[in-house]
Amino acid sequence: MRIDIADRDRAFRDEVRAFIRERLPQDVRDKVRDGSLLTRDDVVDWMRAVSERGWMCPNWPETAGGPGWTPSQRFIFEEESYLACAPAPVPFGPQMVGPVLLAFGTEEQKARHLPGILSSGTIWCQGYSEPNSGSDLASLGCRAVRDGDHYIVNGRKIWTTNADWADWCFALVRTDNSGKKQDGISVLLIDMSLPGVTVRPIERFSRMSDFNEVIFEDVRVPVSERVYDEGKGWTCAKYLLGHERSGTAGVGLCRQRLDRLEEIDDGRDPEFSRRIAETGAALEDLRWSFLRMVAAKEADDEIGPEASLLKIRGTEIQQDVMELLMEAQGYFAHPFIERALAQGWNEPPVGPSEAAGATAFYFDWRKASIYGGSNEIQRNIIAKAVLGL
Amino acid sequence: MDFDYSEDQQLLHESVQRFVRENYSFEARRQLVATEQGWSDAHWAQFAELGWLGIPFPEEHGGLGMSGVETMVVMEAIGNGLVAEPYLSTVVMGGGAVAAAGSDEQKAEILPAVAEGKCKLAFAFAERQARYNLQDVEMRAEAANGGYRLSGMKSVVFGAPTADRFVVSARTAGGSRDADGITLFLVDKEAAGLSVRGYPTADGLRAGELTLDGTPGDVLGEVDGGLPAVEEVVDRAIAAVSAEAVGLMGTLNDMTLEYLKTREQFGQPIGRFQVLQHRMVDMFIAHEEAKSMAMMAAMRIDEEDADARKKAMSAAKVQIGKSARFVGQQSIQLHGGIGMTDEYAAGHYFKRLTMIDRSFGDNDYHLRRYAAL
Structure with missing residues (x-):
């Protein structure tokens, strides 16, 4: 057991910093720093710049187009991206669809879809939750009925992040409901431009909208877009859970926001400084937990229930950071000029430049302990898988 | 960065764990701390023989010249078994002070004697x-x-x-x-x-x-x-008790989990109740978080930049304090009445965890130091 920052890692960090400095537009950087809303172009242009450098899919094998990074390089890249206020990429293609196709897809499917993910030419969303299947995901009912070379898909997906930006959807559908609910689920790759696909934005009370309802009405999806065997979709979904490693539990995001908080904090309220320190110490722990549980492991090791632990603590700390950033604004937490968060607003801000975004983010980040398997579901997973309760 | 034990660290780990298993049943410990001295000379002689008393000292002064990680390995086992010998005060703190501040002559006089078990500090x-x-x-x-x-x-x-x-x-x-x-x-x-x-x-x-x-x-x-040496020694103590607390919490969590699986009420093991499952999960998380920080502390205690070292040790102590308090209090709660008895081990683990929280700066102190650095 030892700590050593290899020279290679130091040089790599410099390389990442130089790349971001060179390619990230100042206005996008400022928006991320102040918590303003990003447009699809802000995010996708950045993703394409990263793709051009060959860095879009760090957790793919080198033979499939990954950069061949060590786990610590992957961590450094994500941390530096956040610290430099680069937009977070839409994760569904590079982090979810890609690894599933690499594990379960046919050669033809890989040839069809992986290049677009690597180049950020296609943006993906993930069709998991449904109005009546939230925490109990396996009860999902979106139907896919075989009709010759196609499936006819009918049903609704909800809370679908980035569906309004996406070209394709990676969806869990029900192809059979005669047996156990986990059986009879299949994975379909659905072209969002097909007739019968409707995307309706769902407004959140935070007034930040990037999730949607996706409605499928008699959508004809070619059978060639089914991943793995019919009825074995749950295996793919579980594989994703066990291999979801590229997220850093928000360490970089929190560090970036805490750096901002420390800039803002004038030290006149020692109690507040103390709470920033408390959150900083908790984040330091999260960072080391992440390094220990994920980054120090080999690329193909399965990440076990540690992923649940990191999700719980990561989102709790993220929420604490968002709350502190809002509290730091004092009365300036109140003004809410919706257009101030959007593209093209160039009037002077009311109060500090980050004030409007801070409040919106506080409200919006309540989602973090709900999405991706609520924190209560994560506790159920640990209770069962680790503690044997 | 490497989070696995080296071969030597693995051997040390097995050796201290074996000592605890063979010598520190809860009943044996209870009898030992009730004696006048409160710990055992025979154990101390065994520590000396196995080289544990010289772990952090330079080889030219009779030590093993090992890093903070080896001290962590020993301290975690000390926590696992609620070991009562004065390892922290003699080796980590007293020996640490002589190693940090002493002249070559003083080191040559004292450290070999400590390593041989002939001098306690x-x-x-x-x-x-x-x-x-x-x-x-x-x-x-x-x-x-x-x-x-x-x-x-x-x-x-x-x-x-x-x-x-x-x-x-x-x-x-x-x-x-x-x-x-x-x-x-x-x-x-x-x-x-x-x-x-x-x-x-x-x-x-x-x-x-x-x-x-x-x-x-x-x-x-x-x-x-002399202040920098005092600060260094106290930081070494923080790294050490962080590892000890991880050992204490590990044993306490094992004990509590076992109880949840065997204690029956309302016709079923109480571990079937989701409210208790989630509590136990939070205790598990608290222990894992403490582990991350104890490892961080062990790997960074020998860092040369004193401010960076202090900030790191403060972050560790804050987390250890939070985890220790939560695991300690909740393990008693989940045990119910039996947890309040003196003849059951949980309360004794809770007491040591609580006293660690009261040592070398509490959370208020370390949050202030962390914020100031």
Whole structure:
């Protein structure tokens, strides 16, 4: 057991910093720093710049187009991206669809879809939750009925992040409901431009909208877009859970926001400084937990229930950071000029430049302990898988 | 970065764990801490024989020249078994002070004796009015006849009743809270004017109050410039008790989980109740978080940049304190009435965890230090 920052890692960090400095537009950087809303172009242009450098899919094998990074390089890249206020990429293609196709897809499917993910030419969303299947995901009912070379898909997906930006959807559908609910689920790759696909934005009370309802009405999806065997979709979904490693539990995001908080904090309220320190110490722990549980492991090791632990603590700390950033604004937490968060607003801000975004983010980040398997579901997973309760 | 034990670390781990398994049943421990001395000379001799008493010291002074990670391995086992021998006070703190501040001559005289088990040390740094402030020192040292004479009091000196020599912080210049003007001294237990009032602590260990009245002491390190060494030693103690707390929480969580699986109420094991499952998961998370920080502390304690080291140790101590309090309190809660009894181990683990939280700066202290650095 030892700590050593290899020279290679130091040089790599410099390389990442130089790349971001060179390619990230100042206005996008400022928006991320102040918590303003990003447009699809802000995010996708950045993703394409990263793709051009060959860095879009760090957790793919080198033979499939990954950069061949060590786990610590992957961590450094994500941390530096956040610290430099680069937009977070839409994760569904590079982090979810890609690894599933690499594990379960046919050669033809890989040839069809992986290049677009690597180049950020296609943006993906993930069709998991449904109005009546939230925490109990396996009860999902979106139907896919075989009709010759196609499936006819009918049903609704909800809370679908980035569906309004996406070209394709990676969806869990029900192809059979005669047996156990986990059986009879299949994975379909659905072209969002097909007739019968409707995307309706769902407004959140935070007034930040990037999730949607996706409605499928008699959508004809070619059978060639089914991943793995019919009825074995749950295996793919579980594989994703066990291999979801590229997220850093928000360490970089929190560090970036805490750096901002420390800039803002004038030290006149020692109690507040103390709470920033408390959150900083908790984040330091999260960072080391992440390094220990994920980054120090080999690329193909399965990440076990540690992923649940990191999700719980990561989102709790993220929420604490968002709350502190809002509290730091004092009365300036109140003004809410919706257009101030959007593209093209160039009037002077009311109060500090980050004030409007801070409040919106506080409200919006309540989602973090709900999405991706609520924190209560994560506790159920640990209770069962680790503690044997 | 490597989080796996090296081969040598693995062997050390197995050896200390075996010692705990074979010698520290809860009943044996209970009897041991009830004796006058509160710990066992035979165990101490075994520690010496196995080389554990020289782990952090340089090889030329009879030590094994190992890093903070090996100290962590030993301290975690000490926590697992609620081990009562004065390893922290002698090896980590007293020995740490001599290694940090001593002249070559002093190191050559003392460290091999510590490693051989012939000399026990205690580090006397705390004073009644100082709370956790390391530079609040009222103990005076006056130059006299080419040496120094110390007068004043030191409080809650861990391992004091059985120490052969003390490392004492005293003021040689400046006001009682100044950073400058603090000097470390070596004081022999037989020295004139020294009295030690020993007592048991809440966790079953031993400590004492020291009164010095014109007591002769040998300068250890730089005159007037002793504070950095005091801070370093206390940081080493933080890294060590972080690992000890991880061991304590590990055993306590195992015990509690076992209880949830076997205790039946309402016709089923109480571990079937989701409210208790989630509580247990949060205790598991608290332990894992403490582990991350104990490892971080072990890997960074030898860092040369003192401010970076201090900030890291403060972050570790804050998390250890939070985790220890939660795991300790909830393990008693989940055990119900049996958890409140003296004959059940959980309460004793809880007491040691709580006293660790009361040592070397509590959360308020370390959050302030973390924010200031």
